[in-house]
Amino acid sequence: MSFTSFEFFVFLLIFFAVYFLIPKKYQWIVTLLASYIFYVYASLPAALFLIFTTVSTFYTGVLMGKANEQYAKTLANGGDKLTREQKKLYKAENKDKKHQILTAALVANFGILAFLKYFNFFASSTNSLLDFLSIDTALPSLSLLLPLGISFYTFQSAGYVIDVYRGKVAPDKNIAKFALFVSYFPQIVQGPIGRYDELAGQLYAPHKFDYTRVKFGLQLALWGFFKKLVIADRAAIIVNTVFDNYLDYKGLTIFFTVLLYCFQIYCDFSGGIDVARGIAQVMGIELRKNFERPFFATSVADFWRRWHISLSEWTRDYIFYPLSLSHAFARLGRSSRKILGTYLGKLLPTFLAMLITFLVVGIWHGANWKYVAYGLYNGILIFMGILFEPFLSRVFTQDNAKINSFSWRFMKILGTLFLICIGRYFSRADDLMTALRMLKRTFSIFNPWVLSEGVFSQLGLNEKNLELLLVSILVLLVVDILQEKGYSLREKIAEQNIVFRWALYFTAIFAVLIFGVYGIDYVATDFIYMGF
C-alpha cells in the first residue's frame, strides 16, 4: 500500500488509535504487527525474504555475541595463565571466527539481493559479451520477485551485523524486537537506512502521546505529501513526456526538463522521507535525516553529504573507510607515493576507494549500466573536486574577493547544480546510450527561445498547471532557504496565533487535496525510490 493511497490512511488511523490506546509496553508489538501487515499487504512471498534476512542477521549477531562471551569467559577464567602471545593469538582466533560468521551472513544476504536484483542484468550483460565473442551460449533471463524495499532493509541489517562485529553495538537478544528494527513500516519502503544504535532503542521504548510532537509529525508528513503529490508527480508529467520522446526535443528543452527532473526526484524522495519521518515522529521515534537541502550544495561532495544521507553515510562507514584503511590500500598508497609523488600518491588509494564506493552507490540504484555510469560519474567528480578545489579557489577568488562571498558561493551552487543535472541524464534515461544521446541533443543547439514560445505548456501540463508547478517549486525553495538559514519553520508557526496557524494548516491540507496529482486523471506515480 502506497503512502499516498487511501488504504494507507485508513491503516494509519487505525494503527495510531491502537498505538496510543494500548498499554505502552505493548507498543512495539503493535508496531511489529503493523509493519508485517503493511509488508504482507504488498506481497506475501516477499515477506519470506524479509523474514530470512531478519532471522539470519539476528542469529549472526547472537553467534558473534556468543563468540565474544566465550572469549571473555576464557580470559576471565584463565587469562592470567596465558602469555601475551597466546592472548593475541586467541584474540585473533576469536576475530577470525566472528569474521567467518559475518562473511557468511553478508554473503547470504547480499547474495539474495544481488541475485534478485542483478541476475538478469548480469545475464544480459554476459550474453552481450558472449555474443560479441561469437560464443553460441546464453544465460536465461529469469522472472524474479523483487521484495519491496529489499535494498533498504538489507543494508540496514548488514549495518547491524557489521556494528556487532566491530563491537559498536551489543547483539540484540529478542528476535521479535529485532524483527521490528528490520521491518519498521514507515521506513522500509524507501528509507532512511537506519542505524541500530540510533533506532532500535527508540523502537522498543514506550512512547507517551505528546500533542506538540504529534502535531509536528503530522506537519512534516503533510509537507512531504505536498512535495510528492503537488510538485513531484506534476513535474513527472513533463519529465516523462520528454524522456519518453527525447528524439522530438533538443537543446534547452531537454536541459530544463532534466533540471525539472532534479526537482522531481528531490521532492519525490525527500517527500516520501518526510512522510516516513513525520509518521515516526507521531509515534515518538526520530528517524535520521536523509536530506539537507541538496540544491544548496557548493560541490558534488557537498551534494552527497546532503543527498540520501543515510546511504552516503552507510557506504562511507561500511565501504569507503574499511577500504581506505585496509592493509591493501595502505600498501597501495606507499607504492603509489613512490611513483606519483607525495600529493597524487596519497590521493590514489582515496580515489580508488571513492570510485568503488560510488560504484556501489550507482549499482544500488538499479541493475543497469546507466547506474554504473551514474555512480562513476559522481565518484570521479568528487575526486576531481578534491584534486582541483584549491587551485580553482585560487584562480576564481583573486582580486581580494572573499572565498565566502555570496557571489562565489552562488556560482558554486549553480555549478554544482549543473554537474548534478548532467548526472541525472544517466539516472533518468532508459539506458546509458539514451542518456548519451540526450546529452548530445542537449548541447547540439542553443535554443533559449523555447522559454518564450510556450514549449513547456505543450509537454503534458496546461498553462495553469505549469504555473502552479513553478509557484510550488518557488514555495519549496523559500522553505529550503529559510531552513538553510537555520529557521525552524514548525517552531515559528507554533508561535503564531491559532487563527493564523489553523488557516495555514487548512490551506496546506486542501492545497494537497486539490492540487495534488493523484487519482484517475493523473495516476499518482509510486515513490521513485520504492523501486530501489
Place this chain on the structure above:
Amino acid sequence: MKNTVLQIIKAIIFLTIFYLLFCQLSNTFVPKDEEYRTSFARTNAFYALPKDSIDVLYLGASTFYRGITPLDMWKDYGITGYVRAVGGQAPAVSYYYLVESLKYQKPDVVVIDASTPLYENYDVDEKEGKLRNAVDPMRLSVEKFELIQDIVSMGERQTVASYLFPMLRYHSRWDELDRVDFEYNIKNKIDPYKGLLKIDFEAETIKFPDEYMQPNNAVAEYSMTDLGYYKKMFQLCQEKDIAIVLVTMPRVDWDYSRHLGTKQLAETYNIPYIDYCLDENLEALGLDLKTDFHNENHLTTLGAQKVSRHLGAFLQQTYGLEDKRNDPAYQQWHVDLQTYKDDYAEAIAQIK
C-alpha cells in the same frame, strides 16, 4: 488533565471545520453538467418522499427515465411510483438501488428494465461517468458501500475512496472551475417529476428497420455478471413478496433474439414480461414516429405518456393497485402534478 481536555476540544473543533470545508469544497468540485445535476435532484427527491408512499418502483436506465412518467400514472390511475434511473444504469446499480429503496419504501411492484444492460458486459472503467452519476448522489449507507466495492472489484481504475469522497475524484477540475461551481448547491435541489428526467418534446423522426423484430430461433446470451444482479433482484423481491415486471421500452436497437432471451429469463422466474418492441405492443401504444421518439432508443414526453398510460393500466389491472387520488395523505402528489402540468404547458408554449 485540563490540558488534555483542551487538546481534545481543539482537535474536535479542528476536525469539524475540516469536515465542513471538505463538504463545501466537494460541492464546488463535483461536475455541474445536466446529467450529474439531475441525478442528484432526482435522487434527493426520492429520499424526500414520505416513507412507504409509493406503489411501484421503476429501476432501469435512460429508456426508463425518459419513457415513464409516474405523475401521468397518478393523474390517470392514482398510482404512485418513482423511477430510479440514470443514463446507462448498470445492473449492479439497479440492484443496490432496489436494496436501498426498500429501506424507505414498500412498493407492491418493482418494474425492472430488461433491455441492453442484460446483454452488455458492463465495463465499469469505460462507463465510470455513468456510475458516478448513480453512486455520488446516494446517501452513505451499507448498500452504497457494497455497490462501491462491487464497482471497484469489476474495474481496474476505480477506487473506494474516490466514490466515498467525490472530491478526490474531481479535484483536478481546479483549473476549470467557474462561477456556477461555487453558486450551485447540488445537494439542495429536488426534482418534482418523480424520476422522469425532464419534460422534453425534442423529437427525431425514426424508422424501424425492415427486419426489425423478425421472429427467429436465436437466443441472445446474457452477460453473466449482469444476469447475477438481475437474479438477486428477483430473489430479493420474492423474499419481500413484491411483484416484479420486466419491461423493454420501445427502441430501435432491440432484436428478437434478445426478446427471446429475456422471455426465457422471465419464464424461468415466472415473471411477467412486457416487450414494447413487439409489433402488437407498439400498435397498442400508438406511437407517432415523428413526435414520440427523442432519438432511436429514447422517447419524448409525448411517447412516455403513451407508455405510462399503457403500463399504468396493466399494473392497476394486474396488481389491483389502489387509487389514492382521494387520499389526503397524498396531497403532495396533486401539488407535484400541478407543477408538472404547468411546466408541461410552458414547454408546449415555448415550442409554439
